[in-house]
Amino acid sequence: MTLNQFLPLLVVFSSLIPGCIIFLLGEERRIARTVLNFVGAICMIFFVSLMLWGVHRNHVYEVRYPLIDGVDFALHADPFSLLFVTLSAILWLCTTIYAIGYLEDSPNRARFFGFFSICVSASAGIALSANLLTFLIFYEILTLTTYPLVVHRGTPEALRGGRIYLAYTISGGAVLLLAIVWLRSLVGPIDFTEGGLLAESVNGNRTTFRWIFGLLIAGFGVKAALVPLHGWLPESMVAPAPVSALLHAVAVVKAGAFGIVRVVYDVFGVEFCSQLGVTTGLAVAASITIIYGSLRAVYQDDLKRRLAYSTISQVSYIALGTAIAGPLATTGGIVHLVHQGLMKITLFFAAGNLAETLGVYKVSKLNGVAHRMPWTMLAFTIGAMGMIGMPPMAGFISKWYLGSGALEAGQPWVSLVLVASTIMNAIYLLPIVYSAWFKEPDGPWPHDHNHGKFETHLFLLIPPLLTASLTVLVAVFAETSISPLNWARFIVSREYQP
Amino acid sequence: MSTFLVLISVFLPLLLVTIWMAPCCRAWIGRLSVWAPLPAIFLAILGDDISVELPWLLLGSRWGLDTTGRVFLGFTATLWLAAGIYARSYLKRDPARDRFELFYLLTMAGNLGVIVALDMVSFLVFFTLMSFASYGLITHNRKPESMRAGRIYLILAVCGEICLFWAAILVVQQTGTLYFDGLAAKLAVSPKRHVITGLILVGFGIKLGTMPLHFWLPLAHPAAPTPASAVLSGAIIKTGLLGIIRFLPFGAVAIHGWGVAWIIAGIASAIMAVLIGLTQHNPKTVLAYSSISQMGLINIGIGTALMAPDHWTMIAAALLLYAAHHAVAKAALFLGVGVAQAEIRLPGQRMLVNVGLVVAALSLAGLPLTSGFAAKIALKDVVNTALEPWASVLKSLLPITGLMTTLLVGRFLYLVWPSRQHAHNRLTPAMAIPWGVLTAGVFAMFIGMCFRGIVVPAWVSLAPKQLWAGAWPIITAGSIVLLFWAKPSLRKLPRRLHIPEGDLVVPLEWIFDSCHRIGSTLDVTGISDSIKKRRQNIVDYVTANAARVLDRIELGLENEVTAGGLIGMLAVLMYALMTL
């Protein structure tokens, strides 16, 4: 089936083409833009569902196109890529809705939505990449197209944020490029292979491979915001809320985390990684990140910065799960990719609602905000609870698997990390919930925009509630066959198959 | 039918919560929520032992009913129903009644869910729901002291959750099963059972108010509105016991160390709580300390069970009995606080109220012919099974606890005695009936137990020796109480000896605050600012100089003589490189 083979490409195009058309439409064609966005998002979900169906039945979806001899641009749908692409597709839809509400009446919307859509295709591309080169291509496209979104407001802070963002990510990209070229010059084409590409045919110098692994992790670690490569993330929180929500909670950081998982499992292979002894290093790095991120989050008064540090901490769970290297931990890490996305996007949506509707940016100004915006804060609360890992929220499932995995792999020290992180999660998230619900407002809000019947614009309200419900649903229905958890297990079963 | 009941008892409150979200529906949800525990009551009475598999839910769930569950469900649901009815009236004029109902329903859902959950994940889910939702009940009136109580409660709840989470993960990892069914046997052979037991005991011990993890309780329970206090003290703290029963490998293996530890903790709770409680002047705080002390007795039972796996069946029955008894009696007392403080017009009513209060109070102390009496007897059997020297220690201790409990309830009665209180509101039937029913339940339970043969042999327990054994501490203590009551000089003694509510929390808070103060006096931002500034200076200096150097070089390169020289030198160099 020809169409089948092109499905991965269609997924990428379903947001790329609307993005390009949006640029051409210009600023004023608001309805056309909205329709395009939705059509794109829905098409993407449709194509992704088709692939999900197919991959479950072991259909192969692959597009391969030689760039130069022996270097292919290749898209490939495997269970892991579909996990990420599904997440992107669904959250894109949510965020599109949100962004339409959020950016009402602000300038440069065509630019915003154009780049936004291209970003989504880039992350879809990252998800569907079949080799490291393709991954790198989309990774860099993602970097570039995110930049205009980060500096969207054009204020000095935005420009500064953008500068820092670029400084980190472009350097990361360069390191990645180096690593990929190096690896390729040693072992030839680098297609992602379940169980690891290098697992069998390794005769090179161990130290060389360790270096390459380090470089790869450093390259991905920039986007995954591994400490000390995390500096860009809090700074780029100056972006509009939908950007922070989708890109910095989901697409960009996840791209990094996704890359780390790919490298460990599909390039090096767990076996080989443990032989090299690099997994412990990764686990330690991830643990430090988790602790450090949480610790910093506690001291932030700016809501989005607090969430940003929380992201730094939470995304490293994925790396941690990968590094612990056992079926359970990996399941936890992989499923956290989805879960963290859902929870964090909820939090960001809510934070954006507060900023947009009430002009509230600081944690210290949140007293009683839930009386004014109960639904938003309900979503926030669910997200926050999930982050802490309370059942029956998504975070619980992730932590459950990570914890079990750590024990299974005989690395009980990881559980200490998780405990510390959980406590700090509670310390930096619960007070927000507490002051929003249980304190009385200090006075009138800085910029209270009245949106009529609802507490805020309807488009701003639906997405967080949607993602919050998903946060609960993915955990409550974790054992159903369509749940992320089951999909993660499916992925892991393939990675660990003999 | 039972399946349906299992599901509906949990889902009904949740469903009501969902509907509550729509503001227009809140009024009738409020009315309806009172009856939400009914399915659970039906289930407890009529249901079969059943387990419902819900493989799609969470990580694969199993809900259902077993003997333990039935007992717990019985008293829990009853308490919720009573408290619900009571609350309708009690909070009639409270502007935040909607909010109360929300948390009430959520807590109830959690509480009922915990009981029907037969797998760890569901158990944790409902336990969490219950724990966090009850925060809303505790902080209902938004007074600073309530908020403080809530904060401390929340901190401990989170810590407890973490312990339980890790315990659960360890259990699953060790046994490979998520279900309680057959867990004990598998856990008994696990090398990590000590760690697990520790985590479980700490996690649930917090809920049970075991010393030294108890300090949230005297703050939290009094802070909640009276009906909420009733369920908190009556039903919710019992889930700690339920959890311990569910998780630990009772009957399969002896975990001696923890058993001893827990017995000591239990003794400490039983005695210390009374001593501290005696100095309180808020009747609800006194009741809270009483709960701690009563739970101390339960903890003694748990400790014993850890030592003596062979007697588990008996101990379990005793513990269940004790839990049920305490639930009903304590709830009756809490509701009684509201009743006693209400405006009572008719003297007959006053009499009834006074009698009811005294009966319920003494039942706690083990007054013969009440459920407390049966519970104490059962407990005596339990402590006999403990290893020496604990068996003898405990045996001699039990009457003392009865005596002390009597002192404490005496203090309570003194504080709550209706004639002395300023009336808050009128006593309505909606308040009086639940209270009355629960108070009567103290007797009813005893009778019921006798007839059902739970207290075996029925008449043995009523033998004069037994009666005396049950009565003498009460009489002794009662006399002391009356003495104090009568003499005004002695009456002031407890006030002078007053220990702040939450005892341990005071030094803890002080330590925490001190740390915080010390931390904030270290001017971290100032230091980092100065570093930043210095760094900026260096950067500026380097940039400026680098710019000058770069300009110079570029200008130099643009000088044609330099350029020519470079061309020439390049040529010469290339030639040289080729030749050499």
Place this chain on the structure above:
Amino acid sequence: MSRLRKTELAKVGFGLIVAMIVTALGCAILALPGEESGLAGAVMLNLDQAGAKNPVTAVLLNFRGYDTLLEIAVLLLAVLGARALAVDESADDSEHFRSSINPVLIGFIRVIAPVMIIVAGYLLWVGGHAPGGAFQAGAVLASLGVLLVLADINWTQHLSDYSERILLTISLVVFLSVGLATMFNARNFLEFSPSTAKWCILLIEAVATVSIAVILLALFCCGKISNARKYHETTRGRVE
């Protein structure tokens, strides 16, 4: 003082470097083989088919005619460049230039002009078999033009800009056309048949002479012959 010394030092240093280069090149020259015929033999061998007896002309217009074509383009380019840089100042064109005509110069030109034209024609014609050719002839004609300009003999007023452009480019056009015309005979570009080569070369050279003359003159006049007077008002003063 130190600055001066620095400059001097730089000059000396650079001089040394140049000296090194010159030495190396000198060595290279000395190291060359003493006798080397290059392509002389090949040229002589094919000379009779080249349409020109003068080997230089043969190389220039036949063997390496393509170079010559491009070379004329280079010349044209120089004119184009000069035109691109020229500043049109027709407004400044006042009459006071007229006063400075030197009668002696005019007389000299009257005598020399026909001679130069004849010389040019001769050079052109003789180029086929002896030294001479379009470049030399064109240069002679251009010199005449320069003289005319210097004498301010306003012969250009009848030359429109348009026809000037045609004159400037005609040699290239003809060269290209001839080259393409050879292709109709199933030959390569600029591949003259031995029989017609002579006439082709002559045609090209004739036209080239005119063009080159005009181009060189135009270069002297900053790209535009019609501008000549204005530009050389000052030069005249100097030369005289």
Place this chain on the structure above:
Amino acid sequence: MSNLLWTFDIVLCGSLVWLAWQTLATADLFKATVLFIIFGLIMALAWARLDAPDIALAETAIGAGLTGALLLSGLAAISQPGTRQQSIKLDREK
């Protein structure tokens, strides 16, 4: 004969080098230009000596003649004051 020619060659080359150097070293630009033209004429001799009459002709006409004329006219042009001084309208670079 050969010696004579040899001497001639040497003198010719020497004068060429001397003229070239003088062209660059003379302080006066006009003098330098004239020297350059003379250099071109002498060069024509050298071409002739090297059996390159075509080039000799071309050098006389173009190398010395036209180039000289160009240089002279250029020299004359730049000896005059410029007609516009620094009136650079569109030069925004700086």
Place this chain on the structure above:
Amino acid sequence: MTTVTLYALCGVILFGIGFYGVIICRHLLRKVMALNLMGTGVFLILIALARRTPGDRPDPVPHAMVLTGIVVAVSATALALALLRRLHRETEIGDLPHDAK
């Protein structure tokens, strides 16, 4: 040393002088002259070396090349002078800003 080498060496020296002049001379006109000297040096080398043929007829190919070269040189000179004039018109300077002063 033969005539050929003599002239060739003379060409080399002219080339050197020309290059030196292009770089060192300040005035643009002189630079242009120096450029021409440099070119003449190259041409001289070419023609001199072309005379190494065994017979008395020199190799005509370099001759043709030199003719081409002369034309190129004059074109370049003309263009340089046109630039110089225009520059002088605009600024009245005869050298370039960064020359050695």
Place this chain on the structure above:
Amino acid sequence: MSFELTILGLILVPLAAGIAAFIVTRFAAILAVATALLQSLFAFRLAGYVLSNGPLRYKIGGWGAPLGIDLYVDGLSALMVIMTALVGLAVATYSTSYFAIPEHGREHRSNVDIFWPLFLILWSALNALFLSADIFNLYVTLELLTLSAIALIGLAGTVKSLQAALRYLLIAMSASLFYLLGVALLYSVYGTVDWELLGAQMQFDLPDRCAIVLICVGLLLKTALFPLHFWLPAAHANAPAPASALLSGLVLKASFYVLLRMWFDVFPYADLRAVGNLLGILGAAAIVWGSVQAIRQQHLKLLVAYSTVAQIGYLFLVFSLASEPSASWNAWNGAAYFSVSHAFAKAAAFMAAGSLVFATGSAKIDDLAGIAQQQPVTVFAFALAGVGLMGLPPSGAFLSKWLLLNASLSSGKWFFTAVILLGSLLAAIYVFRVVAKSFEAGERQPTRHVPALMQWTPLVLALLSIGLGIVATRPLELLKIGAPVAIEKTP
């Protein structure tokens, strides 16, 4: 249409069109665009011939080398011709609008009309250069190229442009004479100027060495390799925008092409390892120095011009990298492809810069604040071209850097690996300096209306430079044809 007509058409059609455009000024622009279209057609046809027949020769005048002059086309030259055709087409299109603006015509209309013949002759010269097999003919074409380039720079008419043009002229002419002297030496040793024949006979004697040095130095000067780049920034920055595009995009590539040819085809047996390393190190220095200077510039076009200095450095890495047999194939391909992709990106960048300068009426980067809102297309074009300059995927430059990196890694020359990566980072800094400025918020004066062609042409060209990364297989396949024997053909 036959091969003969195609290859001749590539050289002669622009020449003829140039003449026509000179005579009939009114239709010059249309003529140029039509020629440009025709050229693209020719160029692709030529590539087609090369792909199907291998390297081809065409004997002008029927004599054949060594007596006559041959045209020669192989993959490399065909690719260069295509590059010229596409960039030229874009420049032609852009210029129709650019020179229609009165401001760019200055007060002298007639001067502007000269642009078209200059442009077309330049084109012809480029094609002639890329298709020539004769090193003396290369000299003539180089001169043709240089003179037209100088005239194009002077076209701007500003003092700075005139100074720059003069300096360029002096340097480029000296460079040509160096080259010519080298050619003279080679001819006097081997009696031929056909590079294939030369390549077959080349020794490594003293005169050969001198010739190699002379030729290399001449071409290095023309290609503006650090530290001989001093003439470039001013010349490229002060020319009219389309001319800058041509100069940076194409003209530099011509001299580099000649050097590449010489190095691998004419001097293949010379032991140039040490010199190659020297050139590589200079290239690395160029990358760093050019980038650093670009970062420091205050003027947009100067920034782009210094970027050229930097990017030229990448090309020269090939001379060092290719000396290792294992790396030579990648290095050679990388350099060749880099020059193509850089041509597209740089031309686009210069044209976009020209549009921006026109729109704001200022050449300063600081005056671009907030222009993204008013000139989104142009800014986007600049940014895309910047991506091409940075060598981020999927641009053509990325693939080139990929190849170069591969080469540097497999040859173990770590130093170059580091420099290549560093160059990308530095490029990112200077590109995003501009882009970030254009995003800056705040009130700004309304900009002038930029004609549509001046907005979209750079964008299309920039997109092409990105697209080069996607369609690279064909060009690389083309490059294989007639690739020098000196490089190992195993990638």
